[in-house]
Amino acid sequence: EPEVTQTPSHQVTQMGQEVILRCVPISNHLYFYWYRQILGQKVEFLVSFYNNEISEKSEIFDDQFSVERPDGSNFTLKIRSTKLEDSAMYFCASSQDRAALYGYTFGSGTRLTVV
Amino acid sequence: AQSVSQHNHHVILSEAASLELGCNYSYGGTVNLFWYVQYPGQHLQLLLKYFSGDPLVKGIKGFEAEFIKSKFSFNLRKPSVQWSDTAEYFCAVNAGAGQGAQKLVFGQGTRLTINP
Numbered sequence: 487e488p489e490v491t492q493t494p495s496h497q498v499t500q501m502g503q504e505v506i507l508r509c510v511p512i513s514n515h516l517y518f519y520w521y522r523q524i525l526g527q528k529v530e531f532l533v534s535f536y537n538n539e540i541s542e543k544s545e546i547f548d549d550q551f552s553v554e555r556p557d558g559s560n561f562t563l564k565i566r567s568t569k570l571e572d573s574a575m576y577f578c579a580s581s582q583d584r585a586a587l588y589g590y591t592f593g594s595g596t597r598l599t600v601v
Numbered sequence: 602a603q604s605v606s607q608h609n610h611h612v613i614l615s616e617a618a619s620l621e622l623g624c625n626y627s628y629g630g631t632v633n634l635f636w637y638v639q640y641p642g643q644h645l646q647l648l649l650k651y652f653s654g655d656p657l658v659k660g661i662k663g664f665e666a667e668f669i670k671s672k673f674s675f676n677l678r679k680p681s682v683q684w685s686d687t688a689e690y691f692c693a694v695n696a697g698a699g700q701g702a703q704k705l706v707f708g709q710g711t712r713l714t715i716n717p
Contacts (some may be wrong), residue, residue, distance in 0.1 A: 490644075494617070517701075517702035517703075518702070519702065519704065521707075527690075527707040527709075528707050528708065528710055529645075529707040529710070530707075531705065531706065531707075532682050534701060534702035534703075534704050536701045536702045537701075541702040542701060542702070542704055557669065561647075569668075576627065577645065579645075579705075581702070584634070584703050585633060585652070585703055586635075586695060586703065586705075589635065589647040589650055590635075590647070590657065590677060590705060591647075592645040592646075593644055594643065594644040595644060
């Protein structure tokens with residue numbers, strides 16, 4: 487079964503550093519998403535992406551965040567200057583169509599720890 | 602804005618017990634509803650989804666859910682749970698206008714522990 491691949495699985499970074507989280511969505515999917523889950527809290531939407539532009543972003547997705555699909559296969563989330571409160575599990579997801587008739591496929595996540 | 606509420610934060614059952622996890626959503630228009638499961642250390646997996654038609658939907662691993670529009674509910678059920686059902690369960694809804702991607706809005710999740 488096709489998978490969404492995320493790398494790295496775990497990243498530790500110092501506060502103020504930039505991090506890039508990488509995702510390879512399923513090849514025939516057109517819609518891409520980033521979510522995060524702070525330990526013990528619910529999964530929160532960050533941003534959605536379609537046709538090489540952001541469709542929607544949440545209040546969490548401020549100027550320190552950016553997304554890119556640089557080469558037609560990778561989908562990256564960049565956090566420019568990390569804060570302690572950015573520590574969370576970050577999930578990438580993709581869907582074949584905008585309403586996700588076949589569901590959203592999630593990656594295994596990247597655990598980001600900011601120290 | 603859409604929101605999803607899951608009433609049970611942690612449910613503990615014995616094997617073979619019946620399961621019902623509550624989910625209510627808040628949205629005035631047409632919604633699509635999902636249940637996802639997250640086994641320990643694994644990614645979110647789709648259990649089942651509802652878009653239209655028969656409000657009783659069957660998913661994988663013997664799970665089913667019933668959409669009751671008048672109650673804005675989409676409860677998850679399983680007649681007889683197994684130890685391997687121990688996991689976190691998330692109810693989610695998507696909706697939205699426009700041409701772009703439709704985001705998923707998640708409930709808080711319910712941790713299910715099955716004792717052998």
